[in-house]
Amino acid sequence: MSEPTTEGTAGSALFDLIRAQQRIKSAHRLGSRLLVESDMERENRPDLVPFVLGYSLDGDDGPTLRHAHAGASAVTVLGDDDYLFLSDRRPRADHPVGGRSLWRHREGREPEALLGTARDVVCYAAAGRTAVAAVWVHAEADSFPADRALRAESARKGLTAVTLGGDLWPRSGHRFGTEVLKLVTVSLDADAPGPELLSTPLDRNTLLSGQLALTPDGRRCAAGLVRFPPGGHRRHGLLLLSPGAPGDARQVWADDDLSDTIASPDGAWFACTAERIAVPGTAPRQEAALVSSDGLVVRKVGREHRDWLRPRAWQDPKTLLCSGEEDGRRHLWRVRVDEDAVTRIDAGGSVLSVTARAGEALVVRSSIDSPPSVVSLPLATPDPPRTEIFAPAAAAAPRGRMERLTHKASDGAEWSSWLCLPEEVDRELPVLVWCHGGPMLSWTDWSWRWNPWPFVADGYAVLMPDPPLSVGYGQDAVERGWGKWTSEVAAVAAEQVADALLDPRLDAGRVAVMGASFGGFLALALGTLLSEPRLIVSHCGWADFPAVARACDLHWHWLREYGPPESSPAYRSESLSLEAIPLRTKVLLSHGCEDTHVPVGESRAMYRTLDARGVDVELMLVPDERHSILRPANAAAWHRWVARTCRETLGGRSAGKELSVR
Numbered sequence: 001m002s003e004p005t006t007e008g009t010a011g012s013a014l015f016d017l018i019r020a021q022q023r024i025k026s027a028h029r030l031g032s033r034l035l036v037e038s039d040m041e042r043e044n045r046p047d048l049v050p051f052v053l054g055y056s057l058d059g060d061d062g063p064t065l066r067h068a069h070a071g072a073s074a075v076t077v078l079g080d081d082d083y084l085f086l087s088d089r090r091p092r093a094d095h096p097v098g099g100r101s102l103w104r105h106r107e108g109r110e111p112e113a114l115l116g117t118a119r120d121v122v123c124y125a126a127a128g129r130t131a132v133a134a135v136w137v138h139a140e141a142d143s144f145p146a147d148r149a150l151r152a153e154s155a156r157k158g159l160t161a162v163t164l165g166g167d168l169w170p171r172s173g174h175r176f177g178t179e180v181l182k183l184v185t186v187s188l189d190a191d192a193p194g195p196e197l198l199s200t201p202l203d204r205n206t207l208l209s210g211q212l213a214l215t216p217d218g219r220r221c222a223a224g225l226v227r228f229p230p231g232g233h234r235r236h237g238l239l240l241l242s243p244g245a246p247g248d249a250r251q252v253w254a255d256d257d258l259s260d261t262i263a264s265p266d267g268a269w270f271a272c273t274a275e276r277i278a279v280p281g282t283a284p285r286q287e288a289a290l291v292s293s294d295g296l297v298v299r300k301v302g303r304e305h306r307d308w309l310r311p312r313a314w315q316d317p318k319t320l321l322c323s324g325e326e327d328g329r330r331h332l333w334r335v336r337v338d339e340d341a342v343t344r345i346d347a348g349g350s351v352l353s354v355t356a357r358a359g360e361a362l363v364v365r366s367s368i369d370s371p372p373s374v375v376s377l378p379l380a381t382p383d384p385p386r387t388e389i390f391a392p393a394a395a396a397a398p399r400g401r402m403e404r405l406t407h408k409a410s411d412g413a414e415w416s417s418w419l420c421l422p423e424e425v426d427r428e429l430p431v432l433v434w435c436h437g438g439p440m441l442s443w444t445d446w447s448w449r450w451n452p453w454p455f456v457a458d459g460y461a462v463l464m465p466d467p468p469l470s471v472g473y474g475q476d477a478v479e480r481g482w483g484k485w486t487s488e489v490a491a492v493a494a495e496q497v498a499d500a501l502l503d504p505r506l507d508a509g510r511v512a513v514m515g516a517s518f519g520g521f522l523a524l525a526l527g528t529l530l531s532e533p534r535l536i537v538s539h540c541g542w543a544d545f546p547a548v549a550r551a552c553d554l555h556w557h558w559l560r561e562y563g564p565p566e567s568s569p570a571y572r573s574e575s576l577s578l579e580a581i582p583l584r585t586k587v588l589l590s591h592g593c594e595d596t597h598v599p600v601g602e603s604r605a606m607y608r609t610l611d612a613r614g615v616d617v618e619l620m621l622v623p624d625e626r627h628s629i630l631r632p633a634n635a636a637a638w639h640r641w642v643a644r645t646c647r648e649t650l651g652g653r654s655a656g657k658e659l660s661v662r
Contacts (some may be wrong), residue, residue, distance in 0.1 A: 001285075004480055011014055011458035014398070015451075015639055018371075021393035023448055027362040027374040030054060031080030034063060034362075034390060036374070037073055041632045048632060052085050052105075053115045055390070063390050069111070072103075076186070077128045081107035084114070084126050092237075093256055102133055102186065115195050115583065117144075118151055122181060127263070130223040132187040132243050133195075134210055136179040143197055153644030154178065166205040166228025169553050169596060174207040181208035183223060185243045198246040200239060205229070205472040209236065209258060211591040215267035217228060220241065220293040222261040222270045225251065229239035231564075236557035236639055238272070240295040249617050250295040257319040258289065258298075264314050264460070267293055270318050271311035276301065280568070282516065283482035284440070285475055286337060288322050302335040302342045309333060312354035314378050322491060323351040323360060326403070328416060330444050332363060332377075347375060348386050350444040359642070368418060368464070369453070371396050398453035399423055405463075407496045413480075415496055416473070417465040418443050420452040421505070427506035429461040430650040433497050433533075435515030435522035439489065440478060447629070449514065463500050467522075468492040483561050485518075486574040490525035497530060506524075510650040512590075515640070517598065517627065521576075524606075527587070528580035535649045536581065537588045537642055540595055540627055542602045543576035553596040556604025578609050586649045592625030594631070618645075 003235050009305075024038040039048040052072040055063035058504035071088035078084065087103045090113075101116035102124055115121055124133035141147035144458045154160075162170050162177050170177055184199040185305045202208075202225075211224030236257040240654035241249035252258065274289035276282075286302050286308035301320065302309050309322040320335040330350035334343050349365030352372055356362075359379050363386075366372040371393035375386040405417040420428070432455055436443055443464040448605040452462035466473065467483030468489045481489040501508040512535035515523040520541020525535040542548045546565040549558035564568050565648055581587065585608055603619060609616040620641060629635045 005205075009458050009643075011108075011454035011456075011643060012395075014457045015636070016394075018396045018448065018454070019569060019636065021371065021396045024372045024390070024392055026355065026365055027076070027364055027390065028075050028077050028355050029357050029360065029534065030077055030083060032502040033057060033066070033079065034374070035075055035083065036390065036392075037075055038392070042186070046633065048629050048630065049449065054268060055412070057389060058181070061111065064443070065654060067105075069105070071102075074123065076124075078126065084124070084131065086121055086124070088427045090116070101133065113183065114188075117184075119176065119179065123212050124186075125212040125221065126188065126218075127214040129188045130214070130218035130243055131188060132198075132212055132214055132221050132223075133184045133206055134181045134212060135184050135185060136176050137197065138178055139180045140178075141182075141197075142199065144195075146608040147197075148179075167207070167226075167553075172553065172596075173210055181210055183208070183241075183246070198241075198243065200210070200241060200246050200249050202239075205440060208239070208257070209494075211261065213263045213270055214243075214260040214291060215263045216253055216265060217267055220263075220267060222263070222272075222291070224259055224261070226252070226521070231559070235277075236275075238270070238291060238295070240291070240293065243605075252295045252298065254289075254291075254298045256287075256289070257321075258291065260310065261480040262295075262311050262314060262316050265344040266317040268317070269293065271301075271314070273310050274298075280483055280561065280563045283475070283478045285478070288320060289336060301337045301340055302333070304341060305342045306474055308337070312351070313356040313360070315356055315447035319379075320355055321345075322354060323354070325442055325444060327472055328418065328442065328444060328466070329367070329472075332361070337512070338658070343382070345377060345384060347377065349373075352445065359588070368420070368443060368446060369398055369400070369402050373444045374659060380390045381575045382637075388432065400453055400456045405496075406498055407499045409495060415465070415467060415492055417463055417496055417500060419500065419503075420456050420462040422456055422459065425505045429505060430510035430646075431501065431506050431508075431512070432460050432462045432646065433492065433513040433523075433526065434462055435513065435519035435526070436464070436466070436470070437515065437517035437519045438471075439481070439485070439518040439522075440471050442466045442472045444472070448539060453640070455643070458643070458647075460507055460650075461507075464495065465493050465496040465500075467496060483575065485521065486525055486576065490522055490529060493522060494526055495557070496593065497526065510534060510647060512537065512650060514538070520598075524576055524578075524581070527582075527585060528576060530576075532582045533585055535588070536584045536643060537590075537645075538589045538603075538606075539587070539638075540592065540598045540603070540630070541606075542598055543578055543601065543606055545575045545604070546571040548598055548602055551599045551601070578606060579613070581610065583614055585615065586645065587615055588620070588639075588642060588645055589617065590620040590622070590629075591628060592629065593621055593623045594626045597627045605660070 028035040052069040054067040074086040076084045080482040099120040119136040140151040209224035209226040213222045225237045237253040261272045263269040269290040276285045277620045278284040288309045309324040332345040349367045352364040361377040373391035377384045511533040513523040513526040514537030516539035520538035536610040608620040
């Protein structure tokens with residue numbers, strides 16, 4: 001399909017402005033200065049480029065850039081002028097390093113390479129005088145010389161075949177062909193011995209997951225584990241070890257999945273996210289948990305909190321900072337781990353990342369109508385005032401307004417939506433209904449891809465419902481939609497849309513429904529439930545539940561929610577019948593060909609089914625993308641395609657106020 005032409009609309013201009021912004025992800029204190037990790041679009045680079053950027057904050061004109069590392073990420077601050085980071089740059093021109101390597105930045109010196117391997121350094125943790133990294137190593141190698149020899153032998157033979165069990169994907173976050181993640185220690189002392197590969201034997205169906213944490217003294221390490229029990233299931237646990245004595249490592253498998261560890265300042269605990277192992281009929285629940293540094297104790301904290309909590313940083317040895325959604329915003333929560341008391345800290349937006357040091361938290365926050373910025377929160381007070389210190393994308397702040405809508409269902413349950421509108425509404429507006437992915441997410445954040453404001457600038461209203469399975473509305477909202485994606489989630493979402501469209505400012509005859517991933521499924525489902533929407537846009541969506549469940553890398557999640565595809569009737573009862581999509585509805589399908597969460601064959605199958613019925617359907621395939629469209633040029637082409645089709649299908653005179661749920 002040819003690429004759509006660029007239209008000179010207000011929306012396209014805003015989209016281009018948003019693309020050009022610095023996309024800040026996290027912030028750190030470096031003495032009195034600011035260190036940020038951001039992604040940026042760069043000319044002649046197909047992918048977004050990660051940067052580590054150092055700013056001084058003492059100027060009258062705002063932050064001043066002092067240094068920058070391109071292709072860099074994953075900062076760990078060691079001192080006022082000293083930090084580690086991962087970078088794509090080569091340690092030496094003649095060094096046969098593969099991809100990402102570990103570097104050290106010290107003010108006034110050239111960056112120093114600490115660790116480079118045949119492929120990427122995937123992650124690391126550093127504290128005291130030690131760093132521990134997870135790197136790709138041949139599964140049979142017990143040393144770097146053995147790794148090089150095995151790689152050379154495979155390259156000489158042209159061997160790429162690999163026999164798998166458990167995890168069936170030869171390239172994933174846990175495996176890269178014949179390579180798996182193994183741990184390496186790196187001394188931060190001058191003239192120290194070179195990196196050492198640690199011996200941490202694991203059985204064939206247990207692998208490192210690429211998550212690491214280290215206590216401040218560097219003596220205890222927590223590494224994420226993933227296990228693949230028979231039948232396609234998956235579990236997440238921890239490997240606790242001393243970098244100096246890895247033979248004493250202990251595996252920790254709790255009743256819940258454990259992930260995302262953060263070491264406490266006194267080294268006594270690792271805080272982590274504990275997720276209940278769901279089964280058909282009982283949904284997951286995420287809570288904050290503490291694991292003792294020796295792995296002998298696992299206990300929950302903040303158990304009375306209504307919504308899901310995720311540990312982000314430690315304020316002090318007795319106080320944990322967590323994030324958790326509540327009614328359309330991801331707040332920061334202070335958890336007193338001894339008292340189990342939870343209090344909310346207002347960050348002025350939805351929390352994206354948190355770092356804490358010397359009584360201060362730096363929070364990157366955003367909202368649907370405000371791009372990410374950095375605020376400073378002094379933690380000594382119960383209700384800390386916030387000071388915005390860096391807002392690199394302020395130029396993209398939209399013109400428009402948001403309203404909070406509440407739909408009260410016949411059973412008394414209430415469900416919320418956001419409605420994004422132009423500043424002035426002088427006519428009935430065509431409506432874009434946007435369905436979020438996840439499905440256990442909610443509309444809380446600024447989005448660089450699914451951003452409503454370019455469409456608002458072009459005269460659309462954008463309705464963003466949070467139906468059952470959305471987080472931030474209590475566990476009951478999750479339970480209601482668990483295993484009932486069509487019969488409950490889609491049905492409630494259709495009622496939310498129909499209720500919202502009673503608003504006289506909205507044109508119920510000019511409606512489009514769209515989303516990605518679970519949102520793509522939900523857009524298709526709404527297309528079968530609403531009375532003839534003019535347009536459906538589904539990116540990596542699906543209709544055939546068992547076909548996707550059997551073939552995708554999230555098979556384990558489908559087992560938890562729906563059970564085995566061969567025996568559970570819910571797969572068929574919740575699947576969509578594309579016969580119910582009206583013939584007059586235009587359908588856009590798109591998919592990344594490298595998608596492992598929803599195999600691309602599902603979009604091809606849906607295209608053929610709809611095309612055979614005579615539905616006006618188009619299919620955009622992106623050969624080099626996975627589940628999300630990440631390359632800026634691809635995202636721009638997708639946006640132009642959708643924006644053009646919206647103009648073509650939603651134009652014309654108002655069709656009145658009639659829209660019903662079938």
